[in-house]
Amino acid sequence: MSEPIDKPQASRRRFLAGAAGIVAAGATGGAVRADDKNLPPNVAGWTKGLGEGVVARPYGQPSPFEKDVIRRDVQWLTASRESSVSFTPLHELDGIITPNGLCFERHHGGIAEVDPNDYRLMIHGLVDKPLIFTLEDLKRLPRVNRVYFLECAANSGMEWRGAQLNGCQYTHGMVHCVQYTGVPLKLLLEQAGVKPNAKWLMVEGGDAAAMNRSVPLAKALDDCLIAYRMNGEMLRPEQGYPARLVVPGWEGNMWVKWIRRIKVGDEPWYTREETAKYTDLLEDGKARKFTYEMDAKSVITSPSPQAPVKHKGFLVITGLAWSGRGKVSRVDVSLDGGRNWRAAKIDGPVFDKACVRFYAETEWNGEPLLLQSRAIDDTGYVQPTKDALRKIRGVNSIYHNNGIQTWALKASGEVENVEVG
Amino acid sequence: MSKWANLAAAALLMLAAPAWAQQPKPHSYGVGTVATPEQIAGWDIDIRPDGQGAPPGHGSVKEGEKVYLERCAACHGEFGESAGRWPQLAQGKGTLATHDPVKTVGSYYPYLSSVFDYVRRSMPFGDAQSLSNDELYAVMAFVLNLNDLVDDKFVLSKETWNQVKMPNQSGFFDDDRKTAEKAFWNAKPCMKDCGPPMKITGHAAVLDVTPQDPAASDKTPRKGGVD
Numbered sequence: 001m002s003e004p005i006d007k008p009q010a011s012r013r014r015f016l017a018g019a020a021g022i023v024a025a026g027a028t029g030g031a032v033r034a035d036d037k038n039l040p041p042n043v044a045g046w047t048k049g050l051g052e053g054v055v056a057r058p059y060g061q062p063s064p065f066e067k068d069v070i071r072r073d074v075q076w077l078t079a080s081r082e083s084s085v086s087f088t089p090l091h092e093l094d095g096i097i098t099p100n101g102l103c104f105e106r107h108h109g110g111i112a113e114v115d116p117n118d119y120r121l122m123i124h125g126l127v128d129k130p131l132i133f134t135l136e137d138l139k140r141l142p143r144v145n146r147v148y149f150l151e152c153a154a155n156s157g158m159e160w161r162g163a164q165l166n167g168c169q170y171t172h173g174m175v176h177c178v179q180y181t182g183v184p185l186k187l188l189l190e191q192a193g194v195k196p197n198a199k200w201l202m203v204e205g206g207d208a209a210a211m212n213r214s215v216p217l218a219k220a221l222d223d224c225l226i227a228y229r230m231n232g233e234m235l236r237p238e239q240g241y242p243a244r245l246v247v248p249g250w251e252g253n254m255w256v257k258w259i260r261r262i263k264v265g266d267e268p269w270y271t272r273e274e275t276a277k278y279t280d281l282l283e284d285g286k287a288r289k290f291t292y293e294m295d296a297k298s299v300i301t302s303p304s305p306q307a308p309v310k311h312k313g314f315l316v317i318t319g320l321a322w323s324g325r326g327k328v329s330r331v332d333v334s335l336d337g338g339r340n341w342r343a344a345k346i347d348g349p350v351f352d353k354a355c356v357r358f359y360a361e362t363e364w365n366g367e368p369l370l371l372q373s374r375a376i377d378d379t380g381y382v383q384p385t386k387d388a389l390r391k392i393r394g395v396n397s398i399y400h401n402n403g404i405q406t407w408a409l410k411a412s413g414e415v416e417n418v419e420v421g
Numbered sequence: 422m423s424k425w426a427n428l429a430a431a432a433l434l435m436l437a438a439p440a441w442a443q444q445p446k447p448h449s450y451g452v453g454t455v456a457t458p459e460q461i462a463g464w465d466i467d468i469r470p471d472g473q474g475a476p477p478g479h480g481s482v483k484e485g486e487k488v489y490l491e492r493c494a495a496c497h498g499e500f501g502e503s504a505g506r507w508p509q510l511a512q513g514k515g516t517l518a519t520h521d522p523v524k525t526v527g528s529y530y531p532y533l534s535s536v537f538d539y540v541r542r543s544m545p546f547g548d549a550q551s552l553s554n555d556e557l558y559a560v561m562a563f564v565l566n567l568n569d570l571v572d573d574k575f576v577l578s579k580e581t582w583n584q585v586k587m588p589n590q591s592g593f594f595d596d597d598r599k600t601a602e603k604a605f606w607n608a609k610p611c612m613k614d615c616g617p618p619m620k621i622t623g624h625a626a627v628l629d630v631t632p633q634d635p636a637a638s639d640k641t642p643r644k645g646g647v648d
Contacts, residue, residue, distance in 0.1 A: 079507045131455060132454050132460065137452045137453050165625060165631050191450065191452065202467050209542075210466070210543050269469055269538070270470050272530075273539075281522055285522075286593070287593050288595070288598075289593040289594065292596065293598075295605075305631075339618060339619055374610070380606045388604075392601060395520075418622075419623035420622060
């Protein structure tokens with residue numbers, strides 16, 4: 001990596017000083033400490049001298065001042081980092097597209113480092129002609145571009161029994177939204193010729209988990225993709241380079257990364273991932289299976305515990321909303337814990353099964369608020385409260401927690417994850 | 422041509438034309454190569470509940486104990502009780518409807534194939550697909566025995582596959598959210614004075630389990646998980 005213009009040591013000190021300033025200043029309107037040498041009437045150093053030339057940074061990286069905008073994990077959640085999760089820093093982002101390097105990770109056997117020359121996708125089973133595609137084969141075929149959210153079914157899974165993690169990165173950060181470029185799975189299946197009695201697919205990864213799931217053939221023919229690009233460039237290794245399955249609107253576990261094999265069959269396989277895991281255990285000890293759709297959900301990303309309010313006065317409340325059943329049609333925001341609501345403004349594109357960005361403007365004068373957001377999709381589904389979900393499902397189901405999140409904004413400007421009732 | 426034949430031909434056309442228009446013959450791009458039986462055999466490792474895909478071979482509980490102690494016990498515990506946060510494999514019977522459900526091979530998995538297929542493809546963790554078929558059958562027989570599902574003399578093979586009865590096979594039902602949670606589809610959600618004023622009933626800060634520094638994440642074990 002290239003040497004940044006501003007020396008890292010100096011940057012780090014300044015950043016830390018700035019961060020401390022925020023906390024000390026609280027909501028009293030204090031600004032982050034700046035270096036007077038760079039402020040008017042003085043002329044800043046970067047205005048006087050030349051910066052680095054082109055290709056000093058052949059693959060551009062964020063400014064060193066943004067070094068805290070990173071994925072983070074919660075080590076007590078899992079036994080090892082090879083089978084674990086890291087979270088998207090939602091509180092640091094805006095718009096609807098997640099930068100590739102910040103998309104949350106969920107691996108079950110570490111990041112497979114696949115040589116694209118040795119990549120193969122096999123389609124077999126109930127087909128006329130079993131086929132193997134190379135990456136070059138996939139890239140030769142007609143392709144489409146689609147923006148979709150991807151949410152792990154266990155996103156917010158730590159919050160079933162009450163507020164637990166203090167930050168939307170941890171409570172909601174198992175979601176990301178990017179533009180995929182890929183081949184419709186329907187087109188690939190047509191090349192092999194699916195037999196009339198086929199009803200299901202078994203999709204399998206090439207990583208050390210060889211992750212496998214059953215996918216209904218109807219879904220595969222509807223809108224699934226074999227994607228090899230995200231946001232224009234090739235998939236990142238953490239996201240399944242060189243090719244992954246895209247299952248729009250459905251739980252992330254089905255979006256098999258490093259996909260190596262698709263077997264066509266007439267029944268589901270009942271793999272470990274769709275029985276022992278990714279089934280939703282209810283209070284009576286019975287479990288829902290094949291709970292594919294990710295229901296409408298939203299979260300305020302700022303203010304949030306990792307993004308406290310630094311100024312009294314004008315305040316923009318912003319967040320993300322998404323639905324696995326269609327388009328987000330409206331997002332409501334409440335300042336009083338869900339007693340009164342108003343529609344937020346959605347800005348930017350609204351795609352099917354993708355994230356939308358919402359904004360609600362207010363004046364804040366230091367009074368404590370209970371901030372909530374509520375997503376409504378074009379099927380008429382309204383994001384429920386956490387208590388409404390618990391009433392039906394109990395607290396043991398881990399997955400599919402799409403309940404309304406409450407952030408308590410305190411007089412100090414700090415924000416805390418709370419439960420209300 | 423008779424009038425009848427003309428009518429019949431017209432009717433056929435009317436039936437055939439729209440169907441063809443809706444479903445054009447899939448275009449063949451001539452991309453991809455035919456997979457040989459040998460290529461398929463090397464990757465075709467999945468197993469269904471009915472045993473389809475189960476490999477040849479067999480293994481006894483006794484043989485499985487040896488494999489298990491060498492290859493599995495470090496993470497899963499000598500009796501399947503789990504070491505640290507690795508998955509527990511045994512016990513947990515009768516816990517699914519309690520506040521502390523323990524999901525194991527015996528208490529939760531619906532089919533033998535669900536665990537066999539998983540172990541075959543991904544275990545031992547870090548040395549996947551290294552067990553021979555006989556070792557696989559043996560270690561599965563041992564894990565079933567840990568769960569009191571087969572006796573000490575049991576030998577697992579394709580032939581004895583169907584003798585294994587998994588207790589929680591009927592513990593699952595198809596997604597019923599559209600009916601059970603029908604109330605969440607609400608054309609007119611409340612916008613004003615919805616119930617009494619809300620009070621804070623729980624604080625994340627009380628538990629204090631949020632990592633404060635990305636370089637030194639907190640390690641206090643808590644309820645809940647990602648898988």
